[in-house]
Amino acid sequence: MSRDGLKIALVLSLAFNVAVIGAFVYGIAGGPMPGRFGRSIMHGPGDPFSGRGVRLARQIGVPHERALHFSRTMADSSEGMRDLRESLQRKRRELVELIGASEPDEAAIMAKVDEISALQGQLERKLIHRVLGASSTLNPKERERFMLMIRTRCGGCDIGVTECPEGAGKESEVGK
Numbered sequence: 307m308s309r310d311g312l313k314i315a316l317v318l319s320l321a322f323n324v325a326v327i328g329a330f331v332y333g334i335a336g337g338p339m340p341g342r343f344g345r346s347i348m349h350g351p352g353d354p355f356s357g358r359g360v361r362l363a364r365q366i367g368v369p370h371e372r373a374l375h376f377s378r379t380m381a382d383s384s385e386g387m388r389d390l391r392e393s394l395q396r397k398r399r400e401l402v403e404l405i406g407a408s409e410p411d412e413a414a415i416m417a418k419v420d421e422i423s424a425l426q427g428q429l430e431r432k433l434i435h436r437v438l439g440a441s442s443t444l445n446p447k448e449r450e451r452f453m454l455m456i457r458t459r460c461g462g463c464d465i466g467v468t469e470c471p472e473g474a475g476k477e478s479e480v481g482k
Contacts, residue, residue, distance in 0.1 A: 309412075313405050316419065320398060323426060327433065329460055359440075366451040368444065380440045387432050394425045 359377030368376050401418045404410060437456070441449050 313410070313415070317402065317405065320401075320419075320422060324394070324398075327426070327429060362455075366444070366448050366455060368448055372443065376440060376443045379443050380436060387429065387436075390425060390429045390432065394422065394429065397422045397425060 359380035360373045362380070363373035363376040397418060401415065401422060404415045404418055441452060444452055
C-alpha cells in the first residue's frame with residue numbers, strides 16, 4: 307500500500323473510532339430509539355423525570371426512588387468528556403493539515419497520531435468509568451437490562467456480541 311493510501315486508511319480508521327465512541331455515548335445518554343420521536347408529551351418543566359439519565363433508568367426498570375441517583379451518577383461521571391472530545395477534534399484537524407501539507411512530515415504525522423491515540427484512550431476510560439459507575443447503582447436484573455440496552459443500541463450486536471435479541475444487529479435489518 308502506498309504512503310498516501312496508509313495516511314487515508316489512518317484518517318478513516320480514526321473517523322470510524324470516533325463514530326463508534328459517539329454512538330456508544332449517544333446510546334448511553336438515551337438517544338432516539340425506533341418508533342420514538344423527540345421527547346414524550348409527559349416531559350415538562352415540572353417533571354422530575356425529564357433528564358436523559360432518568361429516562362434511561364425508566365427504560366431499564368429502575369424504580370422512581372433510585373432513578374434520580376442513577377441519572378446523577380451518569381451525569382457526574384461524564385465530567386470532562388466534552389473537553390476531551392473537543393481536544394480530540396482539534397488534534398484530528400491538525401492531523402489532516404499535516405497530511406495535506408505539500409511535503410508531509412511523516413514524523414510529525416505519527417507524533418500527532420500518538421497524541422490522538424492517547425486522547426482516545428482517555429475518552430474511552432472516562433466512558434467506561436461512566437458505565438461502571440452507573441451500573442454499580444443497579445441491582446442484577448437492572449444491570450442485565452442496562453447491558454442488553456448497551457449491546458443493542460451501541461452496535462455490539464453487529465459484531466457478534468452474544469446475548470443480543472434477534473434482529474438487533476444492523477446486518478439482520480439490511481437484508482429485510
